[in-house]
Amino acid sequence: xxxKPALPPSPFAPRTFPTIPPIDVGVSALSAGLKKSGALxxxxxxxxxxxxxxxxxxxxxxxxxxxxWCQSIxxxxxxxxxxxxxxxxxxxFEKGKHAxxxxxxxxxxxxxxxPSSIYMASTGVIGVPLAEQHIIDSLDALCHQxxxxxxxxxWADAAHAIMTTDTYxxxxxxxxxxxxxxxxxxxxxxxxxxxxPNMATMLAFIxxxxxxxxxxxxxxxxxxxETTFNAITVDSDTSxxxxxxxxxxxxxxxTNKSHIDAFSQALRNVMHDLAMQIVKDGEGAQKFITVRVTxxxxxxxxxxxxxxxAESPLVKTAIAGEDANWGRIIMAIGKARQGIQQEKISIxxxxxxxxxxxxxxxxxxxxxxxxxxxxxxxxxxxxxxIGNAQFTAWTCDFTHGxxxxxxxxxx
Amino acid sequence: xxxKPALPPSPFAPRTFPTIPPIDVGVSALSAGLKKSGALxxxxxxxxxxxxxxxxxxxxxxxxxxxxWCQSIxxxxxxxxxxxxxxxxxxxFEKGKHAxxxxxxxxxxxxxxxPSSIYMASTGVIGVPLAEQHIIDSLDALCHQxxxxxxxxxWADAAHAIMTTDTYxxxxxxxxxxxxxxxxxxxxxxxxxxxxPNMATMLAFIxxxxxxxxxxxxxxxxxxxETTFNAITVDSDTSxxxxxxxxxxxxxxxTNKSHIDAFSQALRNVMHDLAMQIVKDGEGAQKFITVRVTxxxxxxxxxxxxxxxAESPLVKTAIAGEDANWGRIIMAIGKARQGIQQEKISIxxxxxxxxxxxxxxxxxxxxxxxxxxxxxxxxxxxxxxIGNAQFTAWTCDFTHGxxxxxxxxxx
Numbered sequence: 160x161x162x163k164p165a166l167p168p169s170p171f172a173p174r175t176f177p178t179i180p181p182i183d184v185g186v187s188a189l190s191a192g193l194k195k196s197g198a199l200x201x202x203x204x205x206x207x208x209x210x211x212x213x214x215x216x217x218x219x220x221x222x223x224x225x226x227x228w229c230q231s232i233x234x235x236x237x238x239x240x241x242x243x244x245x246x247x248x249x250x251x252f253e254k255g256k257h258a259x260x261x262x263x264x265x266x267x268x269x270x271x272x273x274p275s276s277i278y279m280a281s282t283g284v285i286g287v288p289l290a291e292q293h294i295i296d297s298l299d300a301l302c303h304q305x306x307x308x309x310x311x312x313x314w315a316d317a318a319h320a321i322m323t324t325d326t327y328x329x330x331x332x333x334x335x336x337x338x339x340x341x342x343x344x345x346x347x348x349x350x351x352x353x354x355x356p357n358m359a360t361m362l363a364f365i366x367x368x369x370x371x372x373x374x375x376x377x378x379x380x381x382x383x384x385e386t387t388f389n390a391i392t393v394d395s396d397t398s399x400x401x402x403x404x405x406x407x408x409x410x411x412x413x414t415n416k417s418h419i420d421a422f423s424q425a426l427r428n429v430m431h432d433l434a435m436q437i438v439k440d441g442e443g444a445q446k447f448i449t450v451r452v453t454x455x456x457x458x459x460x461x462x463x464x465x466x467x468x469a470e471s472p473l474v475k476t477a478i479a480g481e482d483a484n485w486g487r488i489i490m491a492i493g494k495a496r497q498g499i500q501q502e503k504i505s506i507x508x509x510x511x512x513x514x515x516x517x518x519x520x521x522x523x524x525x526x527x528x529x530x531x532x533x534x535x536x537x538x539x540x541x542x543x544x545i546g547n548a549q550f551t552a553w554t555c556d557f558t559h560g561x562x563x564x565x566x567x568x569x570x
Numbered sequence: 571x572x573x574k575p576a577l578p579p580s581p582f583a584p585r586t587f588p589t590i591p592p593i594d595v596g597v598s599a600l601s602a603g604l605k606k607s608g609a610l611x612x613x614x615x616x617x618x619x620x621x622x623x624x625x626x627x628x629x630x631x632x633x634x635x636x637x638x639w640c641q642s643i644x645x646x647x648x649x650x651x652x653x654x655x656x657x658x659x660x661x662x663f664e665k666g667k668h669a670x671x672x673x674x675x676x677x678x679x680x681x682x683x684x685p686s687s688i689y690m691a692s693t694g695v696i697g698v699p700l701a702e703q704h705i706i707d708s709l710d711a712l713c714h715q716x717x718x719x720x721x722x723x724x725w726a727d728a729a730h731a732i733m734t735t736d737t738y739x740x741x742x743x744x745x746x747x748x749x750x751x752x753x754x755x756x757x758x759x760x761x762x763x764x765x766x767p768n769m770a771t772m773l774a775f776i777x778x779x780x781x782x783x784x785x786x787x788x789x790x791x792x793x794x795x796e797t798t799f800n801a802i803t804v805d806s807d808t809s810x811x812x813x814x815x816x817x818x819x820x821x822x823x824x825t826n827k828s829h830i831d832a833f834s835q836a837l838r839n840v841m842h843d844l845a846m847q848i849v850k851d852g853e854g855a856q857k858f859i860t861v862r863v864t865x866x867x868x869x870x871x872x873x874x875x876x877x878x879x880a881e882s883p884l885v886k887t888a889i890a891g892e893d894a895n896w897g898r899i900i901m902a903i904g905k906a907r908q909g910i911q912q913e914k915i916s917i918x919x920x921x922x923x924x925x926x927x928x929x930x931x932x933x934x935x936x937x938x939x940x941x942x943x944x945x946x947x948x949x950x951x952x953x954x955x956i957g958n959a960q961f962t963a964w965t966c967d968f969t970h971g972x973x974x975x976x977x978x979x980x981x
Contacts, residue, residue, distance in 0.1 A: 221904030221912040250900045252913055252928050285897025286930055472883070476976035486696025489661045493632030501632040502663055517663050519697055559973050565887035566969065 167560075170535060171439035171447060172327040179314040179332055180343050183207055183408050184366050186313035187304030188320035191297040193245030193283070193290060199320035201294060203301045204240040204364065205270065209409030211370075212237040212278065213377035215384045217401035224248045224255030224289075225279040226402060228263075234373045237406060238276040240364060241266060241294075242321050244349070248281040248289040258291035265295045269302050280362050280402045282323055282349065318347040321362055324564060325351045325440050331432035335369075335425035337418045342368050342411045344422075346429045350437040361388065363403040363433055369422055370409040379423055380405045387430040390462075391438040391553045392469050403430075438553045443560025446478050449538040453549040460497045461543070461550035467495035468539065468552070475557035481532040485513045485521070488539065503544040509537060516544065578971075581946060582850035582858055583738040590725040590743055591754050594618055594819050595777050597724035598715030599731035602708040604656030604694070604701060610731035612705060614712045615651040615775065616681065620820030622781075623648040623689065624788035626795045628812035635659045635666030635700075636690040637813060639674075645784045648817060649687040651775060652677060652705075653732050655760070659692040659700040669702035676706045680713050691773050691813045693734055693760065729758040732773055735975060736762045736851050742843035746780075746836035748829045753779050753822045755833075757840045761848040772799065774814040774844055780833055781820040790834055791816045798841040801873075802849040802964045803880050814841075849964045854971025857889050858947045861963045865954040871908045872954070872961035878906035879950065879963070886968035892943040896924045896932070899950065914955040920948060927955065 185205030193200040214233055216226050225248055241262065248255045263274040281289065310316050318328035329348045334341050350361030371379075380403065388403055405426070413419045439447050450468045455461035468474055471491040477484035485506055492499065502517040509531040513521040521528055531537075596616035604611040625644055627637050636659055652673065659666045674685040692700065721727050729739035740759045745752050761772030782790075791814065799814055816837070824830045850858050861879045866872035879885055882902040888895035896917055903910065913928035920942040924932040932939055942948075 217904075218907060219901070219904030220907055220910050221900050247897070250897065250912060250925075250928070250930075285900050286925070287897075472972075473976060476973055479973070480977035482977075486658070486661065486698075489632050489696050490630070493628075493630030496629060496631055499631050501661060514661075514697070517661070519661075556977075557973065558977065559970055561883070562887055562890070562968065562970050562973055565884060566891035566893075566967075 168326040169440045169444055171444065173436070176312070176315040176318065176328055177330050177332055179330065179345050180334075182343055182345050182366055182368055183410065184345075185305035185308065186317050187301050187310070188313070188316040189297060189300055189304065191243065191293045193243055193293060199316060200244045201297055201301060202242040202317045202320040203305050204317075204366075205305045206237050206239065206406055207408055208236065208238065209370070210237055211373045211376055211407045211409060213373065213380040213405045214278075215380055215388075215403045219401075221250060223281055224251055224259055225281045228256075228259045229278050229280075229402065232275045232278070234377070235275050237278050238272040239266060239270060240278045240280070240404065240406075242280045242362065242364070243283075243289070243294060244321050244323055245283040246281060246287060246289045247283050247285045250286040251288055254288045258289045261291050262294050266298055266302075269298055278404065280404075282321065282362055314345070314347060318349070321347065321349040323349065323351065324442055325349050327440060329433055329436040329440070331429045331436070333425040333428045335421040337411075337413070337421060340411065342422065344425050344429045346433055348433040348437060351440050351442050361401055361403075361437055363388065363430075365403070365405045365426070365429060366408065367406070367422070367426070368408050368410045370412040371407045371419075371422075375419070376405060376407050379426060383423070383427045383430050386551070387427065387434040390551060391434050392466060435553065438555055441555035442564045443558040443562070444555030445535070445558055445560070446556040447536045448475070448478060448554045448556065449536070449551060450541070450554065451538065451549070451551045452541045452543065454543040454546060455548040455550070456546035458548045458550055460499075460546075461548050462552070463497050464492055464495045464499065464541065464543065465550050465552035467491045468541070469554035472557055475554065478532070478537055479556035479558045483508055483513070483521070483528045483532050488541070492541065499543050500545060505542040505544065507540045508532070509534060510540075579737040580851045580855055582855065584847070587723070587726040587729065587739055588741050588743055590741065590756050591745070593754050593756050593777055593779055594821065595756075596716035596719065597728050598712050598721070599724070599727040600708060600711055600715065602654065602704045604654055604704060610727060611655045612708055612712060613653040613728045613731040614716050615728070615777075616716045617648050617650065617817055618819055619647065619649065620781070621648055622784045622787055622818045622820060624784065624791040624816045626791055626799075626814045630812075632661060634692055635662055635670055636692045639667075639670045640689050640691075640813065643686045643689070645788070646686050648689050649683040650677060650681060651689045651691070651815065651817075653691045653773065653775070654694075654700070654705060655732050655734055656694040657692060657698060657700045658694050658696045661697040662699055665699045669700040672702050673705050677709055677713075680709055689815065691815075693732065693773055725756070725758060729760070732758065732760040734760065734762065735853055736760050738851060740844055740847040740851070742840045742847070744836040744839045746832040748822075748824070748832055751822065753833065755836050755840045757844055759844040759848060762851050762853050772812055772814075772848055774799065774841075776814070776816045776837070776840060778816070778818050778833070778837070779821045780818050781823040782818045782830075782833075786830070787816060787818050790837060794834070794838045794841045797962070798838065798845040801962060802845050803877060846964065849966055852966035853975045854969040854973070855966035856946070856969055856971070857967035859886070859889060859965045859967065860947070860949040861952070861965065862949065862960070863952045863954065863962070864960040865957060866959040866961070867957035869959045869961055871910075871957075872959050873963070874908050875903055875906045875910065875952065875954065876961045876963035878902045879952070880965035883968055886965065889943070889948055890967035890969045894919055894924070894932070894939045894943050899952070903952065910954050911956060916953040916955065918951045919943070920945060921951075
């Protein structure tokens, strides 16, 4: 059995982790021994009592114990979020539930809070009981660190600690301005394989100093998830653990519609940034692919066409091979069965026209198209010309790297 | 740009093409120069005037010109079927229609039949106009061959001529017995990539000496397609050209229910045989995978769960890596969103128990499971334990070979 080597970093890896502005969240991360490599694998966020939480979670019929636990306590105001990597605590049933009960009780005692104010997320191998004692034994050190904030880069540590096959840590921030007052949004995420709507196999934790009612927070999170985390796909596989949490710490009230709009836009920027970082770190990714569908009758129709293209192994292998095989794009549009009219379809790749209302017009641009396929970023524009709705999906190419990561080495 | 090398044959390639019993069909195949390699690429079947035809075709919104042509003439009794490989004549619009008109008219003149009794199928590259003159120029030789049957292996030639990325020719036969009288069913098929329900990206042409009314023939073909050609997937991509045709030559009437049942069973055997040959020749296939779902509430529920597993890149790469990663099977069951109850799921792999009603029971069998993953055939049994319906899907593993075929060489 071959040993799993370190993965080469994605060509899209950012050079540095973003600088995270001050925000009233206790952050700590350490190694509890759940990852065989000894890397960071346990993260704690502690939150002020004024915090409200919103969450969007996997739609899988086989959700993890952590997902079920969170669903049972939502929308209780959160005081802590505990995240482990290395084990998904999924398909573990009574053992999984018992582990969560023991861990949240132990953490509640240490922090003098209620267990039902502690949210959890787990990512890693499915079907193996969680080594709960490893986690419980680490809580003292974790809580100490969260209180004292003695790490120079606690957010980067946290972003590393939630990683699985990710090749880089993912963080994003944005500010919003409100008549001279400004506020902050901060987020981290993980995800690389098992990435599909709904949702991407991913975890994301987003924090803001804003104050919003829980129901409004939930609405904003859900709306923006549709066009960010639910618009990316790496391999069309949906995980048991997907979790996006948004915590509003309650310090800066958003009082009128224009305040909320400014916040909403900044929130979407953070979510979009994190989603792009996930898809650019897709397992084996060498190309970043944008699929924009316009001229649809409804957004759902546009989304189904866009995702059919973004999920097609034949489209994604063609792009890996730098081949402008637009016949495969036609195939993928057709298989979506969205009642489109093929004679109206126009296609461009990186703005080079390929097909215009059903006619192949790529011949004069053949050299330019061949050249543009060698770019690291490929944008496919599809105009269905039957309406005014649109949707954009993002994916990566399908390479030998994906097969290597998922087939060449045993789990 | 690298030149496309000859593909290595699938490890499941049969040693010989089956011996085809005599049946009243004129068969001929030759090279019309549509495949760059100069291999056989044009096939003609001629049929007696008593023939009835049934067909099942792609559900794509972008069907090829040949599919649209066939749909426009069905169920006119067929006198000929003309098939070309090397060009799908899809997304070609007026040019594609014009090509079919010119070709069928030329062939009709030569055979002294109506153009509307000539069915067509095309497979190959999408979006490129069909070189119709190459085909028209070959019709004389093709008709001569069909009449004189001077090839020693006309069926094997035909099965070769319809191939694209297939690594072997696919043929099957069966006989049915009716109170001492016996009849024959003969079929050929192609398909290797762009294989998904509905339908597999495939062509299949099946002939029988039986006599059946057209509506009954259509019903039987549709019923058996559900559990054969529509139960296989290689890459979840659906083509623009999928076509299964069933021709009953009308020589041997099937008069009562037991006669029809015997015929129906033999027909299913041929369709199943051809479907298995397609999936075993899936692009890059090294493993043949059977996914059997039992204990479902409905056949549709069982089918959706089975196909979610059979289409999952993560399940298929795990099997390529000979890794009994049953967590990915759980993931794939969950993502199907069929309202199953995860605590009831039982899983075996090649009859080795992995999970029983939600508990992991694989530990004592770990060595045996590890060993069985090295077998070329892997059968995954899922018991949902919530009903009595079932469905079986077939697929192959997802290997570097698939990426090589679809990404390493330009089309």
